Amino acid sequence: MSVTTLRYADTGAFSALLTDYLGQRPELQPYYHRFPKLEEFAAQLAEKKAAYSPEARQRLVSALRAQYAAQPAVHPAVQANLDLLAQETTFTITTGHQLNLLTGPLYFVYKIITAVKLSRQLKEHYPQYDFVPVYWMATEDHDFAEINHLHLFGKKYEWNATTTGGPVGRLPLDGLEEELLSQLPAEVPTAFREAYTSSTSLAEATRKLTHSLFGELGLVALDGDDATLKQALVPVLEREIQEQASNRAVQATNAQLEAAGYKPQVYSRPLNLFFLTDAGKRERLEYDATQDCAQITVRNTAQCHSQDELLELARQHPEQFSPNVVLRPLYQELLLPNLCYIGGGAEVAYWFQLKQVFTDNQVPFPILLLRNSGLYIGKANAGKLRKLGLTAQDIFRPLPELKKQVGATLGQEEISLKEQQQALAVVFKEVADLAQRLDPTLVKTVAAEQQKTAGSLAGLEKRLSKAAEAKHETAYNQLTALKDKLFPEGQLQERLDNVLSIMINNPQFIQQLVAAFDPLALEFTVLEEE
Numbered sequence: 001m002s003v004t005t006l007r008y009a010d011t012g013a014f015s016a017l018l019t020d021y022l023g024q025r026p027e028l029q030p031y032y033h034r035f036p037k038l039e040e041f042a043a044q045l046a047e048k049k050a051a052y053s054p055e056a057r058q059r060l061v062s063a064l065r066a067q068y069a070a071q072p073a074v075h076p077a078v079q080a081n082l083d084l085l086a087q088e089t090t091f092t093i094t095t096g097h098q099l100n101l102l103t104g105p106l107y108f109v110y111k112i113i114t115a116v117k118l119s120r121q122l123k124e125h126y127p128q129y130d131f132v133p134v135y136w137m138a139t140e141d142h143d144f145a146e147i148n149h150l151h152l153f154g155k156k157y158e159w160n161a162t163t164t165g166g167p168v169g170r171l172p173l174d175g176l177e178e179e180l181l182s183q184l185p186a187e188v189p190t191a192f193r194e195a196y197t198s199s200t201s202l203a204e205a206t207r208k209l210t211h212s213l214f215g216e217l218g219l220v221a222l223d224g225d226d227a228t229l230k231q232a233l234v235p236v237l238e239r240e241i242q243e244q245a246s247n248r249a250v251q252a253t254n255a256q257l258e259a260a261g262y263k264p265q266v267y268s269r270p271l272n273l274f275f276l277t278d279a280g281k282r283e284r285l286e287y288d289a290t291q292d293c294a295q296i297t298v299r300n301t302a303q304c305h306s307q308d309e310l311l312e313l314a315r316q317h318p319e320q321f322s323p324n325v326v327l328r329p330l331y332q333e334l335l336l337p338n339l340c341y342i343g344g345g346a347e348v349a350y351w352f353q354l355k356q357v358f359t360d361n362q363v364p365f366p367i368l369l370l371r372n373s374g375l376y377i378g379k380a381n382a383g384k385l386r387k388l389g390l391t392a393q394d395i396f397r398p399l400p401e402l403k404k405q406v407g408a409t410l411g412q413e414e415i416s417l418k419e420q421q422q423a424l425a426v427v428f429k430e431v432a433d434l435a436q437r438l439d440p441t442l443v444k445t446v447a448a449e450q451q452k453t454a455g456s457l458a459g460l461e462k463r464l465s466k467a468a469e470a471k472h473e474t475a476y477n478q479l480t481a482l483k484d485k486l487f488p489e490g491q492l493q494e495r496l497d498n499v500l501s502i503m504i505n506n507p508q509f510i511q512q513l514v515a516a517f518d519p520l521a522l523e524f525t526v527l528e529e530e
Helices: 014-020 025-031 037-051 054-068 075-086 108-124 191-196 202-217 227-243 245-259 306-318 328-333 345-354 354-361 379-387 400-411 420-440 440-470 471-487 507-515
Strands: 002-006 090-097 130-137 149-152 153-159 220-225 273-276 282-287 295-300 320-323 338-342 367-370 372-375 524-528
Touching: 014 025, 014 345, 014 367, 025 220, 025 245, 037 090, 037 108, 037 338, 037 367, 054 220, 054 227, 075 108, 075 130, 075 220, 090 108, 108 130, 108 202, 108 440, 108 507, 149 400, 202 507, 220 367, 227 245, 227 273, 227 306, 227 320, 227 328, 245 354, 273 400, 273 524, 320 328, 320 354, 328 338, 328 354, 338 345, 345 367, 372 379, 372 507, 379 471, 400 471, 507 524
Parallel strands: 090 130, 090 338, 130 220, 338 367, 372 524
Antiparallel strands: 002 524, 149 153, 273 282, 273 320, 282 295
């Protein structure tokens, strides 16, 4: 396995905000706490240790042990980490993701491996502490359309659940076997199927699958849709219902980011909360302007409350409330002794919008780390790349540029009639000047003829280029197919392909990722089979 890296900016696939962050542009400093460097974790450790109470740790460990009680045969590495979390010298490195079917796109796996690898690096540097990689399961998310499918070997597999609109973690798995699992290729490992066929909900299935894939790496999965854990949310609920401070904080930050030329990823609402209804739905809480209802309503229902009524409900039954994208990170950091959050580019960007929310609630803001990103090039595709005279770094360039490079390697003459076009322009300038002197009404006619002739010459250039390309058509077709394979639908491989597209032929893929990724290097990784 050959491993090379390149700058994120050189891939052309990441936003200016992200590349500016990685470059530590001073203008972005107000929106994060500490930059992801090994030495910065010392201060982060001290700050989180002082802020994280024994009661919070006890609540977390109790809830995790209850959640894992339903997990058959907990891996010893996971059990060891569950025990370590009870110790005040143990901290977490967290990533979060939706409950995508069969792990969804590759970047889900990349997130978790980044968390695992960083935990190991921190243990080496700070041996007096322990570090546990945590996967925050986005069980309360209700956007089913984002998670109900996967792409494998160029085919889309999809599940149409009968009940949607509520927390996806609670979804029963009715119809999944017939609609999707039975349609998968026979080579799919048994663990991927059994995680779902042996479970009654999507959350249970996701925990089993991640445990199967990453249990030996000590990954702990946490489900925040838990009545015990929601007790920690009560002060946040009270503040949100009474003051709506999070909305003011995010709006102010958004205005600052926009003034600096960055587009915010998420937008805040007056109330950044959902309500989990008796009908199993997750509905927004909204202020109601009508006169025949109380102050706050549960959207799409007849349920409405005064502010005092909603406060009492929050204190008595916080499990009926669900934070939205603005408050979910705060809830996570309240629950965990967390030092660092690992996310994709869009996640890191929206965390920038939340720093003031953390400050207002006196919760330490975690170090923000871009997850490792990678391109996997299998042995066959690596051979094709070398045959075309290209490197792994070259393949990120646009296809027309690659064709020119391959053409030059193959000895193809580059066709350009630019000089002829320039000469033509000179000739027509002289004719236009002559027309201006003799009969100005003919100037437009000359211009029209110039445009027509220039168009004909451009057409000839295209035909000549095609004739030159035809001599090497096979190589260009191979190049196009390779580009499509490594960048499906014109995007990074990790944003569409499922891990099974690699694991079926390379069962050691996860172990290879652990060896290859260096989270704090902050570079894009290319893994190439030799």
